[in-house]
Amino acid sequence: SAVISQxxxxxxxxxxxxxxxxxxxxxxxxxxxxxxxxxxxxxxxIATANQGSEATYESGFVIDKFPISRPNxxxxxxTVSNMSPEDSSIYLCSVEGGVGVTDxxxxxxxxxxxxx
Amino acid sequence: xxxxxxxxxxxxxxxxxxxVIKCTYSDSASNYFPWYKQExxxxxxxxxxxxxxxxxxxxxxxxxxxxxxxxxxxxxITETQPEDSAVYFCAASKGSNYQLIWGAGTKLIIKP
Numbered sequence: 001s002a003v004i005s006q007x008x009x010x011x012x013x014x015x016x017x018x019x020x021x022x023x024x025x026x027x028x029x030x031x032x033x034x035x036x037x038x039x040x041x042x043x044x045x046i047a048t049a050n051q052g053s054e055a056t057y058e059s060g061f062v063i064d065k066f067p068i069s070r071p072n073x074x075x076x077x078x079t080v081s082n083m084s085p086e087d088s089s090i091y092l093c094s095v096e097g098g099v100g101v102t103d104x105x106x107x108x109x110x111x112x113x114x115x116x
Numbered sequence: 117x118x119x120x121x122x123x124x125x126x127x128x129x130x131x132x133x134x135x136v137i138k139c140t141y142s143d144s145a146s147n148y149f150p151w152y153k154q155e156x157x158x159x160x161x162x163x164x165x166x167x168x169x170x171x172x173x174x175x176x177x178x179x180x181x182x183x184x185x186x187x188x189x190x191x192x193i194t195e196t197q198p199e200d201s202a203v204y205f206c207a208a209s210k211g212s213n214y215q216l217i218w219g220a221g222t223k224l225i226i227k228p
Contacts, residue, residue, distance in 0.1 A: 001162070004159075031214055041220075041221075042205060042218045042219065042220050042221050043160070043205070043218050044218075045215065045216075048214075048215075092159055092160070096214055103148045103150075103165075103209060103214060104150065104162060104165060105150070105162070105216065106162060107152075107159035107160045107161070108159050109158055109159045110158070110159045112157075
């Protein structure tokens, strides 16, 4: 399975500021995903990031608020813009499988964001 | 829209006993069903998955069963241990799509 790291692991930010979260994978993958997990809740998909194309956003999430970059097959960033306390969540990066493994998603450790 | 219902929301079992978590899905085209374990402060970890052409899959103390007719799948953990305490999530694929529809999660508590 892929090994995924995220930076930062946690942060406390002031409202109105922006935070960029990095996701690094140890192998090349086609599909990368960004999720939000609010305290005590399930996972909600924000967007799918494919290399070389615009990210695909889910209903309720927009590019202006959550811009995503995917410059190559092992790295992606998610920016949370103009933050408010409602953005306090865990942000998770996941990747799909790898060579010969479809569907299976593997997750990074998450970024715990608190907005004051 | 598609959804996945997961029960119970909290499950407390005595160490050594078995635990069963159940999920029901609505999309008859779903063909992939993973289970994840999430420990406090960590990302979800895949523990077992099953595809629609298989009725049961086992990996040591963990097993998953799938009933396509009833659109129902379950996670079985036998001989539970303290380290099994965590939140468990089921998910179902959106048809044969790569996207997953997630259950609400089950907090499993193993009592010593």
